[in-house]
Amino acid sequence: xxxxxxxxxxxxxxxxxxxxxxxxxxxxxxxxxxxxxxxxxxxxxxxxxxxxxxxxxxxxxxxxxxxxxxxxxxxxxxxxxxxxxxxxxxxxxxxxxxxxxxxxxxxxxxxxxxxx
Amino acid sequence: xxxxxxxxxxxxxxxxxxxxxxxxxxxxxxxxxxxxxxxxxxxxxxxxxxxxxxxxxxxxxxxxxxxxxxxxxxxxxxxxxxxxxxxxxxxxxxxxxxxxxxxxxxxxxxxxxxx
Numbered sequence: 001x002x003x004x005x006x007x008x009x010x011x012x013x014x015x016x017x018x019x020x021x022x023x024x025x026x027x028x029x030x031x032x033x034x035x036x037x038x039x040x041x042x043x044x045x046x047x048x049x050x051x052x053x054x055x056x057x058x059x060x061x062x063x064x065x066x067x068x069x070x071x072x073x074x075x076x077x078x079x080x081x082x083x084x085x086x087x088x089x090x091x092x093x094x095x096x097x098x099x100x101x102x103x104x105x106x107x108x109x110x111x112x113x114x115x116x
Numbered sequence: 117x118x119x120x121x122x123x124x125x126x127x128x129x130x131x132x133x134x135x136x137x138x139x140x141x142x143x144x145x146x147x148x149x150x151x152x153x154x155x156x157x158x159x160x161x162x163x164x165x166x167x168x169x170x171x172x173x174x175x176x177x178x179x180x181x182x183x184x185x186x187x188x189x190x191x192x193x194x195x196x197x198x199x200x201x202x203x204x205x206x207x208x209x210x211x212x213x214x215x216x217x218x219x220x221x222x223x224x225x226x227x228x229x230x231x
Binding site: 004006009033035037042043044045047050052091095097102103104105106107108109 | 147149151156157158159160161164174204206208210212213216218219220222224225
């Protein structure tokens with residue numbers, strides 16, 4: 001079974017600084033997808049960024065980028081120029097599409113606080 | 117915008133009651149999911165469905181059942197609510213073979229308290 005580990009339960013950062021959230025995963029599959037979701041206090045889960053395992057290029061979405069290290073099974077999220085609105089729970093998630101299954105397996109989450 | 121609507125934002129029920137959590141999506145998604153979210157445990161999959169009347173167990177199905185009579189609606193049923201089922205429940209949906217491309221669309225969650 002796949003597992004996703006987020007070892008840092010909580011972090012804080014000053015506004016405008018850069019912060020990196022770590023995530024590791026375990027799988028024997030070669031083709032899969034990785035995601036970062038954000039859950040602000042409103043509770044609405046929002047997709048931040050996704051990475052396809054067969055693509056070597058790291059995904060980027062505006063201020064959000066990932067460092068995907070397939071051999072190390074590591075998938076960290078970098079947030080540049082942190083904003084107060086980035087305060088949220090962040091979840092790393094894994095999806096194995098073998099056999100048509102598209103279940104997301106989530107890590108335990110990390111609470112990020114951006115301070116003014 | 118794709119919308120996944122959960123009927124209740126907050127719910128308080130008594131131990132032993134039968135509880136229905138409703139989820140409706142309006143984008144013709146084939147896949148629907150129920151997760152449970154607890155602090156320090158992340159999201160854990162309870163049940164999912166790929167089609168009408170089809171269901172599969174997730175990682176923690178004990179004490180729960182589901183119903184999908186129509187494509188847009190996926191109900192989670194607590195047959196006899198217990199205090200250890202106090203939690204946040206999240207519903208999600210996606211197109212078949214679209215989850216990898218687009219991820220899931222989530223509802224806003226139902227915070228259930230069993231007293």
